[in-house]
Amino acid sequence: MLEIGMKHRAETVVSAENTAAKAGSGNLMVFGTPYMVALMENAALSLMASTLPEGKGTVGTSIQITHSAPTPVGMKVWAEAEVTHISANGKMVDFQVRAYDEAGLIGEGTHQRAIIDNERFLAKANGKLAK
Numbered sequence: 695m696l697e698i699g700m701k702h703r704a705e706t707v708v709s710a711e712n713t714a715a716k717a718g719s720g721n722l723m724v725f726g727t728p729y730m731v732a733l734m735e736n737a738a739l740s741l742m743a744s745t746l747p748e749g750k751g752t753v754g755t756s757i758q759i760t761h762s763a764p765t766p767v768g769m770k771v772w773a774e775a776e777v778t779h780i781s782a783n784g785k786m787v788d789f790q791v792r793a794y795d796e797a798g799l800i801g802e803g804t805h806q807r808a809i810i811d812n813e814r815f816l817a818k819a820n821g822k823l824a825k
Contacts (some may be wrong), residue, residue, distance in 0.1 A: 695745060696787065698777050702741035704733050705772035708765050708795075721773065725765035730759060730773070730801050734791040737775035738805050742787065752807040753815070755786070766793040785809045818825030 705713065705759030712729040719728050728795055735754050742752050765771055772794055779788035793801040 696742060696777060696784075698780060700741060701774055701776045702737050703772055703774050704737040704740060705770060706733060707770050708767050709809070710767060715769065720804060722764075723767050725769075725771055725795070726778045727761045727801075730761055730771070730793050731759060733773040734759065734775065734793060734801075734805060735807075736802075737773045738787075738791065738807055741775055741777070742807060742809070746809065749812055750809055750814070751812045752787075752809055754805065755808045756806040757791075757803065759791065759801055759805075761793075761801040762793065763795070763798070763800040765797075765800055769795050769797075771795045771800065778804075 708725045710716060712726060713723045714724050714726035717726040717728045719726050731739065739752055773791060775789040775791050777787060778790050786806060789805045791803055791805045792799060
């Protein structure tokens with residue numbers, strides 16, 4: 695069961711494949727903001743995944759972050775997500791997210807995820823193709 699205060703960490707090493715230059719969000723070979731956001735979302739997603747019944751999943755609905763320090767290729771980075779609020783119906787979950795490299799904090803903010811029925815969500819998405 696998901697509870698306020700629960701935390702999870704996701705980590706990776708910065709490589710040519712997760713730089714700003716690779717994402718097209720910049721020209722430099724440093725950890726790209728899109729990849730930091732994905733790492734933050736992955737920490738939250740992974741935390742929630744173990745608490746969901748079969749057929750349920752989560753989708754990100756909001757993220758507000760700052761990326762305050764660069765990280766070079768070769769350095770380890772990690773993101774931590776902490777549950778800060780669960781809606782009354784239990785379907786919306788808010789997180790405090792922070793990202794670090796071996797030198798310290800590189801980004802932080804908030805993230806929200808919604809619990810969804812996987813089949814229903816995909817049917818809605820695929821329904822757009824019929825229009």
